[in-house]
Amino acid sequence: xxxxxxxxxxxxxxxxxxxxxxxxxxxxxxxxxxxxxxxxxxxxxxxxxxxxxxxxxxxxxxxxxxxxxxxxxxxxxxxxxxxxxxxxxxxxxxxxxxxxxxxxxxxxxxxxxxxxxxxxxxxxxxxxxxxxxxxxxxxxxxxxxxxxxxxxxxxxxxxxxxxxxxxxxxxxxxxxxxxxxxxxxxxxxxxxxxxxxxxxxxxxxxxxxxxxxxxxxxxxxxxxxxxxxxxxxxxxxxxxxxxxxxxxxxxxxxxxxxxxxxxxxxxxxxxxxxxxxxxxxxxxxxxxxxxxxxxxxxxxxxxxxxxxxxxxxxxxxxxxxxxxxxxxxxxxxxxxxxxxxxxxxxxxxx
Numbered sequence: 496x497x498x499x500x501x502x503x504x505x506x507x508x509x510x511x512x513x514x515x516x517x518x519x520x521x522x523x524x525x526x527x528x529x530x531x532x533x534x535x536x537x538x539x540x541x542x543x544x545x546x547x548x549x550x551x552x553x554x555x556x557x558x559x560x561x562x563x564x565x566x567x568x569x570x571x572x573x574x575x576x577x578x579x580x581x582x583x584x585x586x587x588x589x590x591x592x593x594x595x596x597x598x599x600x601x602x603x604x605x606x607x608x609x610x611x612x613x614x615x616x617x618x619x620x621x622x623x624x625x626x627x628x629x630x631x632x633x634x635x636x637x638x639x640x641x642x643x644x645x646x647x648x649x650x651x652x653x654x655x656x657x658x659x660x661x662x663x664x665x666x667x668x669x670x671x672x673x674x675x676x677x678x679x680x681x682x683x684x685x686x687x688x689x690x691x692x693x694x695x696x697x698x699x700x701x702x703x704x705x706x707x708x709x710x711x712x713x714x715x716x717x718x719x720x721x722x723x724x725x726x727x728x729x730x731x732x733x734x735x736x737x738x739x740x741x742x743x744x745x746x747x748x749x750x751x752x753x754x755x756x757x758x759x760x761x762x763x764x765x766x767x768x769x770x771x772x773x774x775x776x777x778x779x780x781x782x783x784x785x786x787x788x789x790x791x792x793x794x795x796x797x798x799x800x801x802x803x804x805x806x807x808x809x810x811x812x813x814x815x816x817x818x819x820x821x822x823x824x825x826x827x828x829x830x831x832x833x834x835x836x837x838x839x840x841x842x843x844x845x
Contacts, residue, residue: 523673524699531674531698532691536608543604547597612676615687618657624648626660628667628680630706631713631806632773632786641766642732645773647781648700648717651725655689668704671717677703692719697782708808714786731835735776737765741832749829752822756815764833771810779834785809795827796820 529535566577580586625636626648634645650656660669662682670677675690692698702713720728741747753759761771781790785806788794798805800823803812818826 523696524701526672528673530692530694530696531671532693533612533675533688534671534673536612537676540601540605540608544601547601551597612688615657615689617655618687618689621689622650622654622656624650624656624658626658626669626680628660628662628664628669628702628706629810630664631702631709631809633669633700633713633715634774637729640729640733642729642776643763643766643774644732644776646715646783646786647777648715649725649728650690650692650717650719651722652692652695652719654722655691657687657689659685659687661685665706666704667702667706667713669700670703671698671700673698674717674719679704690717692717695719695721709806712785712787712806714783716782732776733766735765735835737763737767737776741829743828743832745825746829746832749822749825749827752818752826753829756818756822756826758815758826761811761814771814775830775833777833777835779831790831792824792827792831795830796823799823799826 523530526534526537526541529538569575623637623639625638627634627636632645633648634643635648636643658669660678660680661684662680664682666682667680668677669680669688671690674692675688678686678688680686696719698717698719700715700717702710704710706713741750762773762775764775767774784790784794785798785802788798788805799818800820802809
């Protein structure tokens, strides 16, 4: 008896913690507070399916209560046998038709939403972004604007943005819980989806498909700004000169060390196509290093010195000469000054 009581207490505690901790986490990293069309559509379906399940649970529970109360064994009726309903056409008809109705209630809006979210009307004249999934980072190419960037995806609010997605290695899954559903990113074929953010802000994105040892660290951001700010960001990114010299001496040494160690073989700056590693055009504006580290010089130096200890299995490990502390410090200073835009939302650093 004591063993069962202990198990019940443990189960109760875990249930309580599950409810409490469900409300914890980063802002704009939950599908339960939708701030975009795709997430709102998904939330409506979640509410509908939950309502159906609750209805079924309540009906079954009520029938169960009636059965155990009405047909319980009573004193003096030990040999009483309730009326048998086996073969009742009425009951069989009822419990066949009701599930069909419930399935249709759920299936019709689900199918409609699926086709709605796959609708590509307006793609030709809209904003198109090519999304490439890599172990363990994301690249974003704006073909019409001739912009290349990684990790931070800038979009305007109130507009459909079409994402054409493909992987360079294994299957990934693109998911921004607060503004969209998720879609697989495959190496064999291109998948397309659209996202639309209602409000300005920074929305956290995740890879939702197990893709290797650093799968959990394959984070990215969708930064939604006003249409006016988006246009300004586009102009700023288009005006980047990858050959421009930094203003201070340490950053100039860092640029020289960056080139001497052949970092440009893997990382591009400007409108050059994606290489082996993330594009660094607006690296200084990014809210995270390697997708999840705070953007401090100290963290960047640690990353340059030993990326494998921070993000296991990344392609940077072992693919460049071991940097000295002085080189790492100067390169970090140079990278943190790559800021073509000053319109990053205040919340980007949160």
